[in-house]
Amino acid sequence: MPSSLSGGREGVSPLGLKNTLAGRDIISCRDLSREDAELVFRLAEEVNSGTIHLEDTLVGRKVALIFVEPSTRTFQSFYVAARSLGAEVLSIHDPAVSSIAKGETLYDTVKMIEGYGVDCIVLRHPARGSARFAAEAASVPVINAGSGSQEHPTQALLDVFTIKSKLGRVDGAKIGMLGDLRYSRTIPSLCYLLAKYNGVEIFFMAPHLLQVRREVELYLSERGVTYRKAVEADEIKEVMPELDVLYVTRIQKERFPDPTEYERVRGSYVVDAKLLSYGRSDLGVMHPLPRVDELSPEVDKLPNAWYFEQARNGLPIRKALLHLVLGGAE
Amino acid sequence: MSSESLLVRKIDWGTVLDHIPAWKGDQVIKLLNLESLKQNPDVSVIVLHNVPSKKLGRKDIVKLYHYMVSEDEAKILALVLPQITINYIRDWKVEKHSPGLPEKIVGKIRCPETTCITNVEREPATTRYIVMKEHGVIACEYCDTLLEIERIPDFLIG
Numbered sequence: 001m002p003s004s005l006s007g008g009r010e011g012v013s014p015l016g017l018k019n020t021l022a023g024r025d026i027i028s029c030r031d032l033s034r035e036d037a038e039l040v041f042r043l044a045e046e047v048n049s050g051t052i053h054l055e056d057t058l059v060g061r062k063v064a065l066i067f068v069e070p071s072t073r074t075f076q077s078f079y080v081a082a083r084s085l086g087a088e089v090l091s092i093h094d095p096a097v098s099s100i101a102k103g104e105t106l107y108d109t110v111k112m113i114e115g116y117g118v119d120c121i122v123l124r125h126p127a128r129g130s131a132r133f134a135a136e137a138a139s140v141p142v143i144n145a146g147s148g149s150q151e152h153p154t155q156a157l158l159d160v161f162t163i164k165s166k167l168g169r170v171d172g173a174k175i176g177m178l179g180d181l182r183y184s185r186t187i188p189s190l191c192y193l194l195a196k197y198n199g200v201e202i203f204f205m206a207p208h209l210l211q212v213r214r215e216v217e218l219y220l221s222e223r224g225v226t227y228r229k230a231v232e233a234d235e236i237k238e239v240m241p242e243l244d245v246l247y248v249t250r251i252q253k254e255r256f257p258d259p260t261e262y263e264r265v266r267g268s269y270v271v272d273a274k275l276l277s278y279g280r281s282d283l284g285v286m287h288p289l290p291r292v293d294e295l296s297p298e299v300d301k302l303p304n305a306w307y308f309e310q311a312r313n314g315l316p317i318r319k320a321l322l323h324l325v326l327g328g329a330e
Numbered sequence: 331m332s333s334e335s336l337l338v339r340k341i342d343w344g345t346v347l348d349h350i351p352a353w354k355g356d357q358v359i360k361l362l363n364l365e366s367l368k369q370n371p372d373v374s375v376i377v378l379h380n381v382p383s384k385k386l387g388r389k390d391i392v393k394l395y396h397y398m399v400s401e402d403e404a405k406i407l408a409l410v411l412p413q414i415t416i417n418y419i420r421d422w423k424v425e426k427h428s429p430g431l432p433e434k435i436v437g438k439i440r441c442p443e444t445t446c447i448t449n450v451e452r453e454p455a456t457t458r459y460i461v462m463k464e465h466g467v468i469a470c471e472y473c474d475t476l477l478e479i480e481r482i483p484d485f486l487i488g
Contacts, residue, residue: 028474105453129447129472133455148445150473188474215474218465257444 011327014052015042022327025135026143029153029192030219037193041161043320044313054323059086061326064118066092066109067145068100068125073289074145074154077314078122081322090118106130110137120326123147141325149183149255155288156189158317159247162310166284167244172199174242176230178269179205179249179294181212183256186288187249188216195223202227203243205236209265210251236269240278245306246271247286248295272296276304286310338376338393345399346417346424347392347407352380354411355390360486361410361438362394362403372396386413404429406438409461410482435459435468440485443475457487 013019020036046052063082067075075093082089090113092098100109106125113121123134124145131144131151146152164170175194181187181204191212194200202220204212208231220227230239240246248271256262271294276283287295287307299305347358355377359367367373374395383389399407404416408429416427436458441448448455448470459468459477467476477485 103452106447106450107454125447126445127447127450127453127473128443128445128475129441129455129470132472133447133453148473215469215476218462218467218476255445 013039013043013324014054015039015046017042019324019327021321021324023141024325025131025141026153026321026325027131027135027147028144028151029156029189032153032193032196034196037157037160037196040157040317040320040324041164043324044161044316045165047316047319054085054319056086057323058082058326061087061120062090062116062118063087063322063326064090064092064113064116064121065145066113066121066123066125068092068095068106068123069146071124071146073311073314074124074152077318078145078322081315081318085319085322087119087322087326090116106134107137110134114138114140120322143321143325146185149185149252151189151192152185152288153189153193154314154318154321155186156193157321158310158313159186159190159286159288160193161317162286162306162313163245163284165313166306166309170194170197170200173197174201174203174244176203176205176239176243176246177212177249178236178246178271180210180251180265181206181249182210183252184249184288187212187247190247191216191220191225195220195225200225201242203230203239204228205230205239205269207231207265207268209261210268237275237278240275240283241280243279243283245284245286246276246279248291249288250290250292250294267293270294270296271299273298273302276302279304338378340422341393341395341419342422344396344419345394346419347394347399348389348415348417349383349385349413350390350392350411351386351413352388352390354483355379355392357483357486358390358392358407358411358414360483360488361406362399363438364488367394367397370397401429402432405432406435409435409463409479431463432461434471435461438487439468439477439482440487441470441473441475442477442481442485443470443473446470446473446475448472 011019011022120141122143122145126148128148128150131147135142144153230236253262283304284306285304289311376393378391380388407414409431418425437456441457448457458471461468466479469476
């Protein structure tokens with residue numbers, strides 16, 4: 001929605017706190033303050049513990065889910081969240097059977113779906129910048145559910161929520177990010193959100209070809225966030241004992257412009273019990289899922305495996321976020 | 331009378347863009363948007379390539395007869411070609427102009443990221459950049475991709 005309208009309908013959240021997210025677009029974690037994130041986390045905690053019920057707080061509201069790229073967790077958790085809050089859901093989940101397959105532009109899709117009286121659009125699209133573009137086209141809030149390799153802010157919210165609940169803090173956390181840092185959309189969002197906390201240290205653990213993009217480094221250095229890079233296997237082993245959390249990402253095969261580059265890095269890292277033996281015993285392993293072969297199933301049995309709980313956190317986080325953005329009734 | 335001024339006569343009204351690096355004069359025309367220049371029937375454009383220069387050795391000069399470069403255009407020219415000097419001519423009188431730097435650039439430059447929404451066919455998305463001069467880059471406001479200022483000429487639209 002136009003920026004002049006962002007944050008326009010500020011009300012009070014069910015926590016009794018000012019709802020700073022009412023009516024806002026959720027496009028990038030660059031735009032979210034620590035207070036915005038903490039508001040979502042506190043409401044999600046209350047939802048998880050059953051002290052606050054958000055059921056039916058969005059009765060009479062319509063949420064559109066436009067997913068132009070494959071999704072399991074994000075689509076399903078947004079769908080279940082919206083339905084359990086009582087909202088009506090309009091969805092485009094398979095672009096092959098919509099007018100997108102006939103070449104309809106994102107702009108036209110947004111204008112068309114907005115005409116059906118929706119109160120919010122949740123968008124996943126393969127193009128970087130698609131969410132911001134859609135937000136400028138729409139008069140209702142747009143939530144970015146993945147914009148190509150650029151960002152995935154709601155994933156970062158559930159990631160930091162998981163770190164906070166498992167580690168007991170985010171300030172001062174030492175986070176290793178291992179894998180495809182170049183094409184993963186979860187990595188930039190996670191970095192931008194972690195940058196809002198104090199004393200966080202980030203370790204980018206990846207071969208040169210998969211190292212983090214320059215705009216992420218620039219954002220972190222402008223905000224004084226300490227980060228280091230570990231490229232070789234030996235460097236990665238050296239970093240392991242320092243970490244509180246190891247965040248693993250899949251190689252995003254579908255985003256490589258050159259298939260030969262993918263072949264060069266394919267299988268270049270595997271997180272297994274042996275690699276974890278170099279870390280602390282309480283090291284938490286996270287993964288946005290799906291995984292392919294970069295995270296061995298043998299880790300599932302270890303207490304270090306946080307990733308299934310991380311995935312479950314998607315639901316309370318998206319419930320809380322939808323409720324706050326739509327300014328749901330108490 | 332200097333040798334360069336012999337190449338083409340003086341103009342009485344318009345803009346003279348001087349000290350353009352040799353063979354970069356066409357980039358100036360692209361930055362000014364040739365199509366919009368064409369729409370003004372009174373405008374004449376004279377591009378001088380590889381003229382001897384005390385300051386640069388060789389340089390290009392662009393003379394825009396009956397066209398006053400706007401402040402926004404002047405700022406972008408100064409960003410991309412920092413050596414350029416901009417002279418406004420009114421009734422033969424020369425007025426040197428020193429523009430500041432732009433904060434934003436709208437249009438004119440294609441995003442180097444092929445998967446950016448501004449590069450998706452038929453989407454009505456116009457490129458928009460924030461200038462981060464201190465880092466020597468501009469950043470696409472849609473997709474965050476950084477483009478080094480010296481590489482801007484490679485991505486000019488048109």
